[in-house]
Amino acid sequence: MSALPPYASPLQRTWFYSFRVICGLIFFFLIFPIMVILPLSFNAQDFFTFTKEMLSLKPEGYSLKHYNDFFTNPDWQQALKNSFLIAPVATLLATTFGTVAAIGLSQSHVPFKPVIMAILISPMIVPLIISAAGMYFFFSSIGLQGTYVGVVLAHAALGTPFVIITVTATLVGFDRSLVRASASLGANPVTTFFKVQMPLIIPGVVSGALFAFITSFDEVVVVLFLGSAGQKTLPWQMFTGLREQISPTILAVASLMVFISIALLTVLELLRRRSERLRGLTPG
């Protein structure tokens, strides 16, 4: 498949090229919707489509006014601030609890391991609308509904499965004799953890933290139910924007968020390569 042999028949030749065209179209389907919003966000008009000026590449067809609106509008600024108040704290909670638990789970004798694993992974499996419904009922009865703490706790719970999975995966390649070596040299378990184990599993921890961050940063269903107006996050503002007063500022926000995803993707890819190199799998 990877290359066409010289003896290929005309039929094989046709199929070879048409298959590539089909794949190209599917790739186009995947990437086009994301790419199309970038130029549209510079629209000088309040339209969601390309104007004549834009298509003829005239400078007056383009402007930064939607970006300007995003950075000056108090609603959007409040939402941005809330997102950055909620996501990092939720990430910190999820990463700390998750890493410690993953280390515990990777020990050789864990009682009731399958049950514990199922419970810890469950926030990832249960549909968000159900988690949101349950948390809404439960958090209202204990007075956490509509509070910052409530949203942070909920987001932390949703993020932990990702940390568990990534850190456990890194720990599979972790050589446990290193811990024994460190102990035999007189280090206590805490020193061993920070000086020996942590530096080796850090790629897993960081990528778990990134997953937890993006889970919280992108999350809208739970915050929609659990939050009050004071916890309006960026996705929430986008959601209301799309449902009610559809404004092109959303496109500017969306474009900025695409760049955030590109940055995250790059970091993750670098981490993956590093951990593969450390495990001696593939060079680069």
Place this chain on the structure above:
Amino acid sequence: MSDTTQDGQVLTTQDGRPLKAALGRALFREKLRAFLLVAPLLIFILITFVAPIIDMLHRSVENSIVEETLPKTVVALQEWDSGSGDVPDEVVFAALYDDMVIAVDEKTHTRLGSRLNYEQSGISSLFRKTGRRIKRMDEGEPLKDQFLAADKKWGDVTTWQVLKQFSPSYTGGYFLNAFDAKLGPEGVELKPADERIYLFLFGRTLFLSTVITLSCLLLGYPIAFLLAALPLRTSNLLMILVLLPFWTSLLVRTSAWKVLLQQQGVINDFLVWINLISDSGRLVMINNQTGTIIAMTHILLPFMILPLYSVMKTISPTYVRAAKSLGANDWTAFWRVYFPQSVPGIGAGAVLVFILSIGYYITPELVGGTSGIFISNRIAYHISSSLNWGLAAALGTLLLVAVLVLFVVYDKIVGIDNVKLG
């Protein structure tokens, strides 16, 4: 294994303890340490996640409101035969009077009214009206007549049937409702055809999820096949085109589709421009099922490609080569040799996409209009608009059961420990 030496002596450690006990203790300590490391997260998840889910399950059958608001009436109604066709006698009305006086004082009667209104419309106004008149009633006179004078619905047997039916602290009523059924005089029966919505919505959720899963498979299979066949350097590069949408915010992708699909949107403009459709004949692709299917296929496609790719990567090309050397043509080699080996990937991807799509809320809400919404949108509606939490909980429970069943299937195919990210 024996813990004695050949001459019958018990093995001991250096400090003289029996070896068996020492090992047992060491094992216990190790277990305890592992458990203590897991415990903080376990407690955290139990409080912030498992307790809410259990609370929801409980709410779907919980019904103590009638008993709490009208305790004496509930006791008095036990004597009354709901099948008799007669309205209860003076004793019950006296109990109702006592209960209502307290309930009006505590203003709980309107809540009970709106709760019972889910079962029988009109009860909400009945309770509010009676609540206003209760102060003017005279305890000495026959209360039955006074209640009937306040609202003649008290003389209606169905009102009392509903009240009696929902007096136990637990009810299956919400679940019956979720199945478009109700408990009539002759047992469980389906609601009138024009009131049935949930079975239809569950059906639509399953149907749309199936369509989305199939279209993901149709689009994902060629991509995964190509990525697995190309040399690593090229496929890693192309993988970015799959991972970028995967990492892009759900809201971003949904807004992109909203921009593309609307009637004044990019796709319609393009089709008009190339004269494929006329300006008046612009396609309606959003706020209906088409919109939901297109947008969700795009959003869930990476979840199909990634498991497929990881399975196809392990299929050795030598099998296909062997098949060809034995005389198979390209199609036979693919269909009889390659495809069967990729089936586990299809299973994993399809179940994953299906699980994710039946619980989707945001995208159907934004691009689905009324014909493209899922059961989850109805759950959200009952939580935030109609405030019928019990019904929302019952619908949520049913959805949860469906997902868990599917997940057991997923676990059988892939195994929960093999979930990989990125």
